[in-house]
Amino acid sequence: MVDITNQNEFFHSVRLDEELCKGCTNCIKHCPTGAIRVRRGKAYIIKERCIDCGECIRICPHHAKYAEKYPFEEILQYKYKIALPAPTLYGQFNNLEDTDIVLNGLKQMGFDDVCEVSQAAEFISEATRLALKDERRPRPVISSACPAVVRLIRVRFPNLIDHVLNLNAPMEEAARIAREKAMRETGLGNDDIGVFFITPCTAKITAIKSPICNIKSYVNGVFSIKDIYPVLLGCMEKLNTEENENLKNSGIIGVSWASSGGEAAGVFADRYLAADGIENVIKVLEELEDEKLNDLDFIELNACPGGCVGGPLTVENPYVAKARINHLRKYMPISCNHLPSNEIPKSLCWQKPLEPVSIMKLADNVREAMIKMSRMNEIIEMLPGLDCGTCGAPSCKDLAEDIVRGKASIEDCVFFTSENTDGSNTIPIPAPFRKSEDK
């Protein structure tokens, strides 16, 4: 049996179709961690920096960036196949009145069972409420549900790691519940059961293939919402709704996790904040780092605009999807799932702590970093400051940093000419950008 789980620490689900990449500068300018450069006419990802948020997939006008795809036939290698739909999936269909139609449709596609991720989310909501009762936890507690945010924190905000809630994401818990149920009911072994997540985003693919807080994911494979959408829609249309099995097992709290603010609402904290969109998330983390948000108990952060409904691998506009989920959840019970006791089960907790990844600093010791930074500032003075991106770096500042890191050279600046090497020490501003008083 092929184990598709990859333990490579720098695995990334974001891929580049070299044929389609024009080497334009759209993606490099939108990357929140400055992880992309154009090299030899193609976008190149700096593996250590990428957090798999999928911003580049969203922004690429040539559709050259995509999420790694897995053939649907992969499910056939397992005797018993389980689908885990993210609650975002429910918001993708027009005129949907019952989530059971989606769940029965998934079974029609070839799955033997389904387990709603929103079901597991209700356990996580309850565990979060218990975690907030623990006075020893540093406040505010930051949600760990969005894997792009967790990776952003370990790369750019390592001193906030203690604030991150050490609980598994609902997807992981759903996979564990579904797998254990299947083993119990079918008598099959672990290796015969295939668990597949239906994902709205790239970051979840990476979380499955290369988990950072668990040894191994309970999920075997992953399909994006947009890839399975046409087939699933066909299956849903063919269903005789009279014969539908009752498969749904989650309430308002679980389903609401699909959009920004839903998770926080299920925590019942008075003092909380929910931010979405990677730029807004970064602003909140900056303020948190400066201890300006110490009066909050809980912070929910989602890298995608609107929350998971805004994921790069969805089909529907996030705001439309959110409105549909709000309609669907209307007559649902508040919550269908409850923890067996007032203790957080160990199975819900991370197996290993979140470790910082230091990629921002210029050198291993401060003295050496200072020399590099002084040199970097000298180079910034020389560059035209247009941030045109033609050198392949997002800004003149980033080019200067790449130069002192030994990854680029001043000749990469298109405005640099050999005359600069002897005479002046600044690069002339090209004519279209020149003000009348400039030479």
Place this chain on the structure above:
Amino acid sequence: MSLFELHYEVPGDDFTRAGEASGDVKAHLKKLGFDPATIRNVVIALYEAEINMVIHAGGGTIDVSVDPECIKMELIDHGPGIADISLAMQEGYSTAPDNVRALGFGAGMGLPNIKKYTDEMIIESEVGVGTVIKLRVDVKE
């Protein structure tokens, strides 16, 4: 002369830009690889002092000298000066106007907070002339 220096002109007429200098210092210190606790102390103290400079003194200049052992900051303004420094150091004492209180400032915690987060704090002030604040944060690791 320190190994690395930063200089900022803080405009006094645009409150929305207050905090930019401390944000830039933070970005530099992260790149230099200072430990998170040191960076936090520097940034919080400098942020408070920078906000004060904009609220009370119509802006000024900030000079930051960075050495591997410590980070020194000097904030110079030509504002009204502080008449009674020991009174200003008391928690809860504030002369901030209502318009900045509406934004959550003016709780009288500025100077006490700066003291809390720094290893040395020297205030030299003359009424009608201006204020010089010198701060030092020692590197913990």
